[in-house]
Amino acid sequence: MNIKKILVPVDDSTFALKTAEAACQLAHTLQATVCMLHVVDPAILAIGAETVVYPITEVGALLEGGNKLIADINEKLKTDVRIESHVLEGVPSEIILNQAKVWQCDLIVMGTHGRTGLSHLIMGSVAENVVRHSNKPVLIIPGKS
Numbered sequence: 001m002n003i004k005k006i007l008v009p010v011d012d013s014t015f016a017l018k019t020a021e022a023a024c025q026l027a028h029t030l031q032a033t034v035c036m037l038h039v040v041d042p043a044i045l046a047i048g049a050e051t052v053v054y055p056i057t058e059v060g061a062l063l064e065g066g067n068k069l070i071a072d073i074n075e076k077l078k079t080d081v082r083i084e085s086h087v088l089e090g091v092p093s094e095i096i097l098n099q100a101k102v103w104q105c106d107l108i109v110m111g112t113h114g115r116t117g118l119s120h121l122i123m124g125s126v127a128e129n130v131v132r133h134s135n136k137p138v139l140i141i142p143g144k145s
């Protein structure tokens with residue numbers, strides 16, 4: 001297996017840094033590039049709302065928050081690995097699966113859990129969807145120690 005590009009989806013949870021650190025250590029060993037990706041899901045704006053029209057300013061704020069999140073993670077990562085950072089909008093698992101193809105990533109490294117972090121579940125729904133539908137290898141980093 002020749003792994004030159006690793007897709008690292010991160011959410012806004014405490015697991016994100018741990019996942020990114022593990023991915024960067026692996027990328028260092030393999031001399032691979034990391035494609036870090038945060039997906040903002042505008043559907044969260046629609047909770048409790050009657051219409052499903054997303055005001056452009058609110059989506060803009062979400063994207064800005066995503067950029068800040070990725071910048072914070074990058075700042076904390078002490079690594080010499082080449083990292084490309086991306087913030088995109090849509091359904092997280094769909095965007096992750098699609099971008100893995102578009103960016104021709106050889107491996108996906110993500111956490112078992114994210115923001116919700118229900119410990120009785122083996123993994124969260126985003127992780128589960130990606131594992132279920134990905135045709136690339138997926139490495140799952142446990143969220144709990």
Ligand code: ATP
Pocket residue numbers: 008009010011015016019037038039040041092109110111112113114115116117118123124125126127128
């Ligand atoms: P759920 O979202 O199903 O309520 P959860 O939040 O605990 O449960 P997931 O969302 O599946 O679990 O998170 C598992 C992993 O999926 C995260 O560690 C992260 O790698 C990735 N992930 C989750 N949400 C996003 C997102 N919005 N953008 C990028 N990656 C994400």
Ligand code: MN
Pocket residue numbers: 011114115116124125126
């Ligand atoms: Mn989640």
